[in-house]
Amino acid sequence: MIRFESVSKTYPRSKRPALHRVNLDVERGEFVFLVGASGSGKSTLLRLVLREDVATRGSVHVAGRDVARLSSWKVPHLRRQMGVVFQDFRLLPGKNVFDNVAFALQVIGKSRHHIAQVVPETLELVGLAGKERRLPHELSGGEQQRVAIARAFVNRPAILLADEPTGNLDPETSAGIMKLLERINRTSTTILMATHDTGTVDALRKRVVQLEGGVVVRDEAAGGYATGALRAVDEADRSPVDGPGGPGGGRGADTGWAGARPGATEVWR
Amino acid sequence: MRVRFLASEILGGLRRNTAMTVSVVLVTFVSLVFVGAGALLQLQVNQMKDYWYDRVQVSVFLCTADSEAPTCTSGEVTPSQRDAVLAELRSPTLQPYVESVQFESKADAYARFQQQFAGTAIAESATEDQLNESFRVKLTDPTKYDVVTQFFAGTPGVEQVQDQRRVLDPFFTVLNVATAVAGGFALVMIVAAALLIATTIRLSAFSRRRETGIMRLVGASKLLIQLPFLLEGVLAAVVGAALAVGALYAAVRFGVQGWLVEALPLFGYVGTHQVWLVAPVLVAVAVLLAGTASVTTLSRYLRV
Numbered sequence: 224m225i226r227f228e229s230v231s232k233t234y235p236r237s238k239r240p241a242l243h244r245v246n247l248d249v250e251r252g253e254f255v256f257l258v259g260a261s262g263s264g265k266s267t268l269l270r271l272v273l274r275e276d277v278a279t280r281g282s283v284h285v286a287g288r289d290v291a292r293l294s295s296w297k298v299p300h301l302r303r304q305m306g307v308v309f310q311d312f313r314l315l316p317g318k319n320v321f322d323n324v325a326f327a328l329q330v331i332g333k334s335r336h337h338i339a340q341v342v343p344e345t346l347e348l349v350g351l352a353g354k355e356r357r358l359p360h361e362l363s364g365g366e367q368q369r370v371a372i373a374r375a376f377v378n379r380p381a382i383l384l385a386d387e388p389t390g391n392l393d394p395e396t397s398a399g400i401m402k403l404l405e406r407i408n409r410t411s412t413t414i415l416m417a418t419h420d421t422g423t424v425d426a427l428r429k430r431v432v433q434l435e436g437g438v439v440v441r442d443e444a445a446g447g448y449a450t451g452a453l454r455a456v457d458e459a460d461r462s463p464v465d466g467p468g469g470p471g472g473g474r475g476a477d478t479g480w481a482g483a484r485p486g487a488t489e490v491w492r
Numbered sequence: 493m494r495v496r497f498l499a500s501e502i503l504g505g506l507r508r509n510t511a512m513t514v515s516v517v518l519v520t521f522v523s524l525v526f527v528g529a530g531a532l533l534q535l536q537v538n539q540m541k542d543y544w545y546d547r548v549q550v551s552v553f554l555c556t557a558d559s560e561a562p563t564c565t566s567g568e569v570t571p572s573q574r575d576a577v578l579a580e581l582r583s584p585t586l587q588p589y590v591e592s593v594q595f596e597s598k599a600d601a602y603a604r605f606q607q608q609f610a611g612t613a614i615a616e617s618a619t620e621d622q623l624n625e626s627f628r629v630k631l632t633d634p635t636k637y638d639v640v641t642q643f644f645a646g647t648p649g650v651e652q653v654q655d656q657r658r659v660l661d662p663f664f665t666v667l668n669v670a671t672a673v674a675g676g677f678a679l680v681m682i683v684a685a686a687l688l689i690a691t692t693i694r695l696s697a698f699s700r701r702r703e704t705g706i707m708r709l710v711g712a713s714k715l716l717i718q719l720p721f722l723l724e725g726v727l728a729a730v731v732g733a734a735l736a737v738g739a740l741y742a743a744v745r746f747g748v749q750g751w752l753v754e755a756l757p758l759f760g761y762v763g764t765h766q767v768w769l770v771a772p773v774l775v776a777v778a779v780l781l782a783g784t785a786s787v788t789t790l791s792r793y794l795r796v
Contacts, residue, residue, distance in 0.1 A: 273709070296714060303711035313706060329497050330712035378710070 224382060224413045225249040225272055230281035232267055232437075241267040243437040244281070251381070252411040254404075256424050258448055259434035265417035268434070269384050272415065273305060274298050286381060303331055305382045306375025310390035312367045314359040314374075320346065321355040324373045331378070341377060349373045349403055365396035369403065376407055383407060385416040389423055397423055424448040494716065501720035502727065505696050512692040513728050519688050520732025520781070521739070523681030524774045528740045530674035531770045536762045537667045540660060549631050550640050551654045552577060553624040559651045566648065569625065573649030581627060586643060589636050594628040601626065608760045612753045624651060682781060685732075689725045689785040696721055697794045704794060714796040721794065722786045729782035730775060737771040 227247040233240040242264045249255055257265045270276045271283050274290040283290050286304055293301055314323050321342055328338045346352055349369040359367055368388060375383055385404065389397035401423055408414050418424060424431060424447060431446035432439060506513045554574060555564035580586060581593050596604075601623040609615035629640060637655045644650045697704065707717050741764060748761045 299708075299711040299713050301711070302709060305711075307709050313702065315703060315706070326706065327710040329494075330707045330710060330716055332494050332716075374706075374710070 224251045224253070224286060225415065226284040227268075227271075228282050228284070230271065230278045230283055232264075232271060232276065233279045240279070240437050242271070242278075242434075245434075245437070245439050247432060247439065247442070249413060249415060251413055252408070254408045254414045254427075254429040255416070256427075256429055256431045256446075257415060257417040257434065258419070258424060258431055261419075263434040264437040265434055266386060267437075269307075269386055269415065269417060272382070272384060273307065274301060299331075303378060304380050305384060306372075306378070306380040308368070308371050308375050308383070308385040308388045310387040312359070312364075312371045312391075314367055314370055316359055319356050319358050320351060320362070320370050323359070323370055324377050327374045327377055333378075342373075345373045345377045348376075348406070350399075363396075364392050365399055368392065368396075368400055372400070372403060372407070376412070379410075380412065382413045382415065385414065385418075387418055387420075388416065389418065389420050394422055398426075401427060421448040498716075498720060498723070502723050505700065505720055505724045506728070508699060509692065509696055512688075512695060513724075516685070516688055516692055516725070516728040517732045517735070519681065519685045520729045520778055521735040523678055523685045524733050524736035524778060525739050526674045526678035526681055527777060528736055528767075528770050528774050529743075530671045530678060531773065532740065532744065532762050532766060533667050533671040533674065535766045535769070537664055537671075539760060539762065540663065549655065549657060550629045550637055551656060552581075552627040552629060552640070552644060553651045553654065554626060555649055555651045556621065556624055558622065559624075561651045563646060563648050564651050569649035574625070577627060577644070577647065577650060580643065580647070581629060586640065589631055589633065589639050591630045591632045593630075596626045596628055598623055598625055610760065611749075611763065612760070682777075685729070686781055686785045689729065689782050690789040692728075693721050693725050693786050693789045694793045696724060697790065704796075708796060717796045718790050718794060721790055722783065725782040725786040726779055729778040733775045733778035736774055737767065740770065741767045 225247065226249070227245045230242055230245045230247075231240050232242040245264075245268065247268075257268060259265055267276070271278055271290075272285055274283075274285075274293065277291045285301060288301070290298075290301060315326065318326060324342050324345060325338045328341065333341075343352070343355070346355060349372055351366065351369050351373065354362070354366070359370065362370065368391075372383075372388075383404070388404070389400055392400060397420060404414055404416065405427070428445045428447070431441065431443050431448070433441035433443075554569040554577070555561065555567070557568045559568075578593065578595070581590055598620045602618070602620040605618060605623060606615050609618075631637065631640070637658070641653045641655070644653050704717050744762060744767050745764050749763060753761055
């Protein structure tokens with residue numbers, strides 16, 4: 224469904240690559256966690272999938288197509304096969320729950336009849352039935368994220384990208400959101416979720432891809448947030464004097480947290 | 493659905509940005525008034541030229557019964573006097589200077605007069621008898637006008653010899669200068685309008701970046717994302733153009749036809765039908781101006 228072949232991405236005015244020779248293959252219906260520190264290249268990777276950016280080297284295939292070769296007027300059609308969810312929800316404050324979700328269908332030209340049918344179904348799926356007329360500010364954070372997920376999923380995309388969707392939520396609410404994402408995953412929707420949330424990753428035991436300074440340092444089926452070796456590195460970093468070091472220590476020091484670049488938090492705009 | 497969506501986006505955008513929208517309307521209005529005024533002045537020039545300038549260079553007016561010139565003491569020109577004048581025009585003396593001669597009868601003069609002053613009070617009150625018969629002479633060299641004038645000075649039956657170009661030139665000069673001034677103002681105002689439209693669109697795009705960001709991510713087409721902004725600018729400019737057409741219409745209807753025609757009845761003036769000729773041009777200029785300004789701005793400030 225998503226294939227990265229030796230993909231490197233260097234932003235202009237930056238010497239170090241945000242991604243360096245990344246190989247990644249995600250099958251249809253997979254659930255993949257993308258972990259790594261801020262600036263490790265998670266968001267860049269998602270941007271390349273969405274074709275918000277184009278790889279400097281290598282190729283990115285989404286749904287069987289090389290996204291770099293798509294002409295700019297075909298990009299919207301590519302994006303219709305994807306849904307995106309963010310840490311900050313990105314709801315339209317002036318529109319109620321129903322209209323926020325309907326917006327995604329309106330702007331791609333779906334009929335009113337279709338919207339009237341699909342939007343309530345989707346709201347029911349995410350557990351917001353009965354709250355159609357609420358405005359975003361009248362909802363809790365978890366509910367707002369459910370609206371955002373409904374909006375991302377309402378067009379039944381083949382791929383759902385989530386950039387730290389639980390980053391603003393407490394653990395209990397996060398667990399609810401993850402249940403919802405798992406439910407969506409069971410409809411054979413491919414999910415690629417970038418996260419910092421240790422508890423969530425450890426609880427779900429899905430495939431974990433770890434980035435460090437733009438390099439994939441781990442790709443583990445049914446993994447946790449950190450492997451034993453990397454935990455050791457973490458500890459070594461925290462107590463560099465008497466830490467035992469570890470198998471991954473040297474590599475961690477080499478690559479460093481290189482991808483950090485100014486404006487990284489604003490990547491989505 | 494998408495038409496409704498577009499309409500609500502455009503209206504919403506214009507409402508959110510009322511002050512800027514109004515200023516775009518006003519600036520386009522003023523700039524197009526100048527454009528339109530320049531165009532009408534040139535139409536006025538052309539109208540005068542069509543009747544006078546290119547056809548005729550020198551007119552030899554023959555006496556009417558009412559003529560008071562000393563050469564007309566015998567009253568209206570007699571057929572023999574008229575023949576004598578024609579013979580002189582064709583004589584070997586004048587031959588080198590004269591390219592062609594055309595006789596204009598009272599009936600011809602009246603028809604032309606009616607055409608030229610159509611719709612004015614002076615046309616209604618004029619009678620055929622008040623108008624001169626004349627020889628319309630085209631010179632090989634228009635600057636040799638004095639030769640003809642002096643030749644016919646004191647000839648019985650000739651009331652006056654007139655060089656049309658000399659009579660009309662000051663008017664043309666005034667009108668051409670006025671056109672240039674209007675054109676200059678128009679140019680400055682159009683630049684201002686273009687920049688203002690660009691700024692307005694940029695602000696509008698900024699204030700709606702959340703919506704457009706979401707539209708982009710859910711796969712809305714480039715056109716659908718950009719069109720509301722584009723149409724907002726074009727709509728405001730077209731309203732400005734409509735106001736400009738209204739103002740020009742009022743100026744011609746009440747200023748020119750309502751006042752100038754009677755205050756200064758020297759020649760026919762532009763009428764409201766010429767305003768309708770200019771109107772589509774103004775609308776086209778508005779659309780082109782707003783369209784270009786919007787597209788350039790959007791390509792720079794709106795990611796799609």
